[in-house]
Amino acid sequence: MGIAEERITRLHQLAHEATASGDFDLAREYVRLARRVAERNRCGLPKSFRRFICDECDAYLRPGVNARFRTQSGGHVVVRCDCGATKRYPY
Known part of the structure; x- marks a missing residue:
């Protein structure tokens, strides 16, 4: 596992903890940072x-x-965010 993957994993943990404590803006910042790290290093998010x-x-x-x-x-999970965005994926 490279440095970028380790950093993305750590940012995932931090975003999870920030959301659990109710700090949604900090969690959003961690998500954006993780996406930026993944783009720069040409590795996808897990x-x-x-x-x-x-x-x-x-x-x-x-x-x-x-x-x-x-x-x-039909074997799909539907995820709907508070902003109104919907995402579907099979299970």
């Missing part, structure tokens, strides 16, 4: 991190706090 990020407003999503997570009968 799937476990991407699934909890809003593509529209860069918020770190917490089920029941600032996002709705629903399952559909």
Whole structure:
């Protein structure tokens, strides 16, 4: 694991902790920084991190706090952020 991947992992942890404590602006800043690190080093964000990020407003999503997570009968998870953005992925 390179330095960039380690930094992205640490930023994921920090965003999770900031959202848990209610500091959504700080969590958003961590998400933006992680995206910037991934772009500069040409490595993608891990799937476990991407699934909890809003593509529209860069918020770190917490089920029941600032996002709705629903399952559909077709085998999809629908994630809706407070900003109104919707994301779907199979499970």
